[in-house]
Amino acid sequence: MNFNSRVVSITLHAGVLALLLAATSLAQSPAPPAESATAAPPAPEATSAAPAAAEAAPTTPPAAAADAPASESKTLDQEVQGLKKDVIELNKDLFVLEEELLFPANTQVAVFLSMDVGTFFALDSVTIKIDNKEVANHLYTAREADALLKGGVQRIYLGNQKVGKHELVAFFTGKGPIERDYRRGATLVFEKGVGAKYLELKITDRVPKHQPEFLVKDWE
């Protein structure tokens, strides 16, 4: 979906929302119950005046009449649910649109961080430099480090870079084997093309050497 069609789609969403809101406010207004209350009495009158005719023309049974407000509120509830769903959809579209506007694919670079095992390394912080300029710096709480160890992936950087060659340097600090302070760097020279570029910083255990390993992976 290109930019223009997305704008049209969002405008349509907004229109649908406005209509739904209007419908909901009408449904919630006190007028309809009053109408149904006045409409209900003629039925018994008709049956007393001409029982045969009443039998011939099916009228609303009293039980069904009592059910009407319940079904009405059910419909209203469904409408509200639909409205909520539309709001979520619209919000998602706006989020995607915002990302596309702020970080267009032709300049977008995203860096993700993941951890595998982590027996030999307790993560404390990560600093990312692109072309010698610091673009991200994150201190990890115990809870965040735990989330990474459980398989979480963090988007640590999302920004714009020109097409061409760039150098990414990531510095990892933390506690290494035997609780020793550990600071390591990992470098990757990547080529930014016309599409979005995704890079992954991966911390793994190098079991034979009892040391952590820091990798930078280029997702094509």
Place this chain on the structure above:
Amino acid sequence: MSSLAAAPPSLVGKDAPDFVLKARDGKNLRLSEFRGEVVLVNFWARWAGDSRKEMPALDRINTTYQRAGLVVLGVTVDDDVRRSDEFANSMGVSYPILFDLDGSTGRDYRIQKMPVSFLVDRAGVVRYTNVGFKRGDENAYLDEIRELLRE
């Protein structure tokens, strides 16, 4: 509660700016991870005379109310970690002391004077601030903390 009323109202009623800072014990603490608890964030400095009076009072409050859901975080804006650590030791505080080395957290909280404290409710909203520390402020803190803990 005059000191609380006289405090700059700029952040009151707004979400407390989130921060993650390194503590004295080497752990990194993030304010938003204390959501659900009442948090007192106290910015202090070695050179601020009122900090010497306030920190022991905050430690007493922390000892009494931490089991009820209060978290006290001391944030120093000094860039000398060793001397700040020594100062905190001399004050005998048991609550976490965090180092705002680049001053970014202080800027987020628009700190102009020291010490200054912010009371953050369980939803992460700044409810009260207090600049400086004078006689009676400890009781004012207690009143506000009890109220927030009851919510």
